[in-house]
Amino acid sequence: MMEKSYPQRTCIGCRQVKDKRDLIRVVRTPEGTFCLDQGGKMNGRGAYLCPNETCIGLALRKGALAKSFRMTLPPDVKESLTEELKKIETENIEHAWTGTESRPDRLG
Ligand SMILES: [Zn+2]
Numbered sequence: 001m002m003e004k005s006y007p008q009r010t011c012i013g014c015r016q017v018k019d020k021r022d023l024i025r026v027v028r029t030p031e032g033t034f035c036l037d038q039g040g041k042m043n044g045r046g047a048y049l050c051p052n053e054t055c056i057g058l059a060l061r062k063g064a065l066a067k068s069f070r071m072t073l074p075p076d077v078k079e080s081l082t083e084e085l086k087k088i089e090t091e092n093i094e095h096a097w098t099g100t101e102s103r104p105d106r107l108g
Helices: 053-062 064-069 075-098
Strands: 008-010 017-019 024-028 034-037 045-049
Touching: 024 064, 024 075, 034 075, 045 053, 045 064, 053 064, 053 075
Parallel strands: none
Antiparallel strands: 008 017, 024 034, 024 045
């Protein structure tokens, strides 16, 4: 615990414990809608997932999201959350290239 420590959360898909900032928060807003909260600051009941399609798939199959929110998620909500997570996964892969200092184009 000597390094910067961040709050730990469990991914409801793969059940791995990770830094909160490495996970995506799924939020049920007070209005009853669901969304992904990348900043982790939205109001509402939340559950945490790894930012990849696999984990939301697992969470949906196991009913972990439904359990977290104590309600069944409508199919269109499941779909849009999966789509959004897929987008984030893709963006993260792109950022892995552009966000680092040692970019490939600096070779030579
Ligand atoms: Zn996971």
